[in-house]
Amino acid sequence: MKFTLSWLKDHLETDATLDEIAERLTMLGLEVEGIVDPAKKLGDFAVAKIIEAVPHPDADKLRLCKVEALVDGKRQVLQVVCGAPNARSGLTGIFAPSGATIPVNGMVLKPTKIRGVESNGMMCSERELELSNEHDGIIELPDSWEVGTPASEALGQNDPVIEIAITPNRPDCLGVYGVARDLAAAGVGKLNDGSVKPLPGNFDSATGIKLEFAPGTDNACPVFAGRMVKGVANGPSPIWMQKRLKAVGLRPINALVDITNYISLDRGRPLHVYDASKLKGDIRARLGRKGERLLALDGKEYDVQPDYCVIADDARVLGFAGVMGGEESGSSEATTEVFIESAYFDPYRTAKTGRATGIVSDARYRFERGVDPAFVIDGLELATRMVLELCGGTPSNVIVAGKEPVPTKAIGFDPMRVEKLTGLTLPRVEAETILKRLGFGVAEMSDGLLDVRVPSWRPDIDGQADLVEEIVRVHGLSAVKSVALPRAHAVSRPVLSVQQRRERQARRVLAARGLVETVNWSFISKAAANLFGGGNATPGLKLANPISSDMSHMRPTLLAGLIVAAGRNVDRGFADVALFEVGQQFADDTPEGQSTAATGIRRGTARPNGAGRHWQGKAGPVDAFDAKADAVALLAALGAPNLQVSAEAPAWYHPGRSGAFKLGPKNVIGYFGEIHPRVLAELDVAGPVVGFEIFPAAIPEPKKKATKAKPPLDLSAFQPLRRDFAFVVDAGVSADQLIRAARNVDKKLVADVSLFDVFEGGALGDGKKSLAIEVTLQPVEKTLTDEDIEAVSKKIIAAVEKATGGTLRS
Structure with missing residues (x-):
């Protein structure tokens, strides 16, 4: 919405400076977007x-x-x-x-x-x-x-142009007079009388007005008013009007058209002027008919639809009601008789017609937001007066079809609501005065409330809260003090749950290790679901109406989508990929069967320490230990305790190159290892591919309060020593069994046990293998003697023999 300062002062008597007016407009909610001062x-x-x-x-x-x-x-x-x-x-x-x-x-x-x-x-x-x-x-x-x-x-270039932003709920400020009313209510000046005196007619109009609507559609145009003016002399509008129209971005056309544009901007009342000599019979408002067309003022031809509200005469459609008039009936320099139209059109039907046709006009902008329904006759009288002043002529009597749909909205208002809703204490008299200045009717009621009558130009006022907003914005929002919300605790409680924090931490850790996060569909094909323990095994996870045949089942594991994504990258030339996803997977169709997993894969040479070719040597392919390293790093970041590692991975992992993290015999924390070649072949993805699955919810939550203080760091003053042992055991014995047996001999003295060699075949014979371990002994109280070392070594040998059945290799 643009207007000049002198235009505003036509309706507002004020001594305020331009800066003071601009500041007050913004405080009233009519934000000033810009001021152009040609001076x-x-x-x-x-x-x-x-x-x-x-x-x-x-x-x-x-x-x-x-x-x-x-x-x-x-x-x-x-x-x-x-x-x-x-x-x-x-x-x-x-x-x-x-x-x-x-x-x-x-x-x-x-x-x-x-x-x-x-x-x-x-x-x-x-x-x-x-x-x-x-x-x-x-x-x-x-x-x-x-x-x-x-x-x-x-040069007459000393009239600043003010541009303000109008929110959709304030159609009353789409006219300069409405802006002046708000400023006057805020004490910036005195609002001039905006009433319009009727002009008597000298003859009956030869053109009549009709409303032709079927029952239920008459709200499209409740009232239509018009009058004819004969003997007009159309030509350029006066310089002062042209300057104002140009200042706000409109191109002056001729006096008759410029008058309608000027009143639309001045009072927010769109009008239209027809060349009466081009009309055939009476003018009527009705709904459109199939097959009708309109050549609009923008030079384009439009098809008329049955739900459009149109203005027509006996021969053709003259315009889209509230949107745009037609070119064939428009005024020109040769026009000597005009018919002035002033009507009220339904905002919703106007907006629908505008959107369907794509026509953007000032009239549509105002009608679809809601013009003042009580200003239909006054707008016609105002236009008649300006036509007579600028173009001359003789007016006919006013013709009106229908009735102005003026709402009678009354609100019982308690002035104490101002303080209750805003904390602002205002005298009752000030609240009444502000409402009266804004055009509200205010009267005292017997119960102490105010009977507030909402003016016709304020369709946005519905209840007491709206009246409070009006009072406060005029009084000044700056007077409302900011009050912090009450807080029950000095320190705010954590918003995220342990599970949510773990999911965030998992994303950070895996991204830091070079894996790229993906977000896959939760649906996979039946064949893929069968490979990972779903499909036929869990019929409850089949979708009743899948997006496609490749997305027919809920995923039992995130690995399926990651492996397929890696395959797509390989097909496009990106052979070395490392991907991860943190999301939901589904074991069955119960709430308990839905769980969150942090899952990742590596393919090709995408190892943690680098991928691809290098002059120092080609990186080797990924293996199960790369997946294990990712899983161990993630578990450490999530606060997992010491876990057992066992070779109990699901069937989609390679049976000899995979493992499981467990906390006790039943609580599985995750899996890792190389993906089974059979699974890769079924998914048409070339290997090797390794992966891991960690279930954050299976990790015990940290204790809320520490039961005892952590012991201080205790470093030994004595030199550690290492002893190597090689045991011959059955081929089915795991290295983990042997390591646990050696570590449990003396937990204070045995600081570490690690496997450094595995040997099979040769003189050992079939079904046997040699496992060599390094045991680190860390003395605490004294330096170990040969006798002490020998005694510990015998205990280690005995413990391993008892746990695994193995013998010390000679």
Whole structure:
């Protein structure tokens, strides 16, 4: 919404400055988006007089002018070289001194020589000052203007343009008068009387008005008013009107059209003017008919739909109601008889028609937000008065079909609601005064409440809270103090659960290890589900209406989607991929069967320490220990305790290159290992691929309170020592069994046990293998003697023999 300052002052008597008005508008909720003050742009320019103009000695088209101008507060005569054909002695125009910036091109003037003659400043054309495209000559002003008068005053460019943002609930401020009303209510000035006096008609209109709607659709146009004016002389609108329309971005057309545009902006009341000589019979508002077409004022032809509200005569459609009129019935310079239309159209049907046709107009913008239904007749009277003043003519009697749908909205208002809702204490009288200034009717009720009558131009007011908002925004929102919400605790409680924090931590840890996060569908194909323990095994996870045949089952594990994603990358030339996902997987169709997993895979040479070829040597393919390293790092970040590792991975892992993390015999924390070649072949993905699955919910939650203090760091002063042992055991014995047996001999003395060699075949024979371990002994109280070491070694050998049945290799 744009308007000029002088336009606003037509309705508001005020001494407030432009800055004060702008600030108050924003505080009222009418946010000022910009102010364009042409006087600032022309600040360096002033009126000057050419006292002598003679030909340039070296250029036929140039003239040497002696210009009387005001420079630094003193009158001076300056020499200016000018190429304008109308430059002559005695001409009064606009002068730009040295140092001024020309608006059209940003050029900064400075003294210069033109064809050998010094020139100081320049006389300006309208184009150079961005007043118009006229540049055939310099500006000519009446001789009555004094030298030194500011150019903005002499050119009438001293009217700032204010642009405000209007929210959809404030259609009353889509007219300058409505903005003035808000400012007057806020104490910025006095609102002038906006009432419209009716004009008597001199004859009955030859064109009648009809409303032709079937029952249930008559809300499309509840009221239609109009009158004819004969003997008008259409032509250009007055300069003052053209300037205002141009200032807000509208192109002046002719007086009749400009009047309707002006009233739409001034009062928020769209109107339309028909050339009465082009009408056939009566005008009626009705719904459209199949097969009808309209050539609109935008030059485009549109098909009429049965749900459009249209204005038509006996022969054709004249326009889309509330959206745009037709070109065939529009006024022109030859128009001598007009029919003025003022109606109220349903906002919803208007918006629907506008969207369907794609027409964007000022009328549609206002009607779909809601114009004042009580200003239909007044708007017609206002337009008639302006037509008579600017174009002459004789008006007919007013014709009205239907009735203005003026709402009668009354609200019982308790002024104490202001304090209850905002904390702002206002006198009852001030609240009443503000509402009255805004146009509300206010009367005392017997129970102490106020009977507030909502004006017709405020469709956004429905209850007491709306009235509180009106009072507070006019009084000043800055007076409302900010109050913090009550807090039950000095330190806020954690918002995220342990599970949510673990999921976030898992994403951070895996991303830091070089894996790329993916988000896959929760649905996979039946064949893929069968590979991972789903499909036929869990018929309850089959979708009743799948997106496609490849997404028919809920995923039993996240590995399926990750492996398929890796395969797509391989097909596109990205062989070394490392992916992870944290999401839901489904064991069955019960709530307990849904769990969260943090799952990742590596393929090709995408190992944690680098991938691909390098001059120092090619990286080897991924193996189960890469997956184990990822899983161990994730478990450590999630706070998992010491876990057992066993070879009990599901069937989709390689049976000899996989394992499970367990806490006790039944609580499985996760799996890791190489993906089974059979699974990769079924999914058509080339290996090797390794992966891991960690179940954060299976990790015990940390204790809320520590039962005892952690022991201090205790470092031994004695040198550790290491002893190697090799045992011959059955091929089915796991290294973990042997390591646990050795570690449990003496938990204080045995600091670490690690496997460093595995040997099968040769002299050992079939069904046997050799496992070599390194045992680190860390003395605490004294240095170990040979006898102490020998005693510990015998205990280790005995413990391993008892746990595994193995013998010390000779």
